[in-house]
Amino acid sequence: MGDEAPTMRAAQLTTIPAAGLDLSTVAPPMITRDDDVLIAVSACGVCGTDLHILDGQAYRPQLPFTLGHEPVGVVVAAGSAAAEWIGRRVTMTLFTGDGACELCEAGDERLCRHLRSITGVLGAPGAYAGIVRVHAAQLVPVPDALADAEVASLVDSGATAANSVRQALVRAPDRVLVLGGGPIGHLSAEMLREAGVVTEVVEPNPQRAGALAQLGHRVVPSIDEALPEPAVIIDCTGVATAFQQGINALAPRGLYLLAGYATVPDFDFGAVSRNEATLQGIRSGSRADLEHILDLAASRAIRLPEIHQWPLEQINDAFTALRAGRVTGKAIISITATNVEAGAEGPNT
Structure with missing residues (x-):
């Protein structure tokens, strides 16, 4: 043996x-x-x-x-x-x-x-x-x-959210739109709340949306229903269709952070140029x-x-x-x- x-x-x-x-x-x-x-x-x-x-x-x-x-x-x-x-x-x-x-x-x-x-x-x-x-x-x-x-x-997911929020806060935004209420989006919203930044989350899944709403976050089912022209968008979806919609919703000279990513087969970069938007990738x-x-998390300043x-x-x-x-x-x-x-x-x- x-x-x-x-x-x-x-x-x-x-x-x-x-x-x-x-x-x-x-x-x-x-x-x-x-x-x-x-x-x-x-x-x-x-x-x-x-x-x-x-x-x-x-x-x-x-x-x-x-x-x-x-x-x-x-x-x-x-x-x-x-x-x-x-x-x-x-x-x-x-x-x-x-x-x-x-x-x-x-x-x-x-x-x-x-x-x-x-x-x-x-x-x-x-x-x-x-x-x-x-x-x-x-x-x-x-x-x-x-x-x-x-x-x-x-x-x-936590390190990715922390990196995303750190980059967002460089702009000192008055409002951030988070696309996706999965783990990265949830943690990003919690960190932004802890930092005192007004945040909205776009999440079509009723269960995820409900969980975030119970924590006091403003959640909407689509980008069209979010408040217009956020200064920063954190895209946690990895969904191709969300990218074009998100870029169109961004404020002029806004920052678009790609915490999730997908192959986008047909994208009009004119929307980026016309708004002088900044695209920035996030890798973990x-x-x-x-x-x-x-x-x-250990201090319970954010909720998991x-x-x-x-x-x-x-x-x-x-x-x-x-x-x-x-x-x-x-x-x-x-x-x-x-x-x-x-x-x-x-x-x-």
């Missing part, structure tokens, strides 16, 4: 496009570098990017591949340069750049021109598994006041963005989306519910250390 190799359960992508993931028994990752750490995953958020990858409309990792890029868990093993992390509850930043360029040195690895990997998305296996391996430089300690599922709801967020929203949880074995049910629009808040996959079966000591330093 003691000589058996350790194994773990993982939900793996085995073909693209795919309706879902395949639950497999695989070998857990091992320490290979001084700065490697192994995290026993307790929970991992489901991101819209996961669905786009499954549908063949986004990144195409080498298969088989373990998705999952919004984890929280406890460090159970580490290389010699990262031993101080063992036993700590953490989450992570997603991107590993070349580590040498100005962008990486400024904490903007996500924009590195020589990006090495995006954990759980491309190049580095993710956290729909019992154990995930990351570099120590990616680790972010999490506040004790937040439950595991709350942390997992913030890792990417920095470590500082993630730390900021974790602190806001409703959390819906599925065990790892039912991850495809979560995808089905998301595609059907039945998830009013954030989908979380519950994963515990019991998904690792070690023959002897298990992963070690």
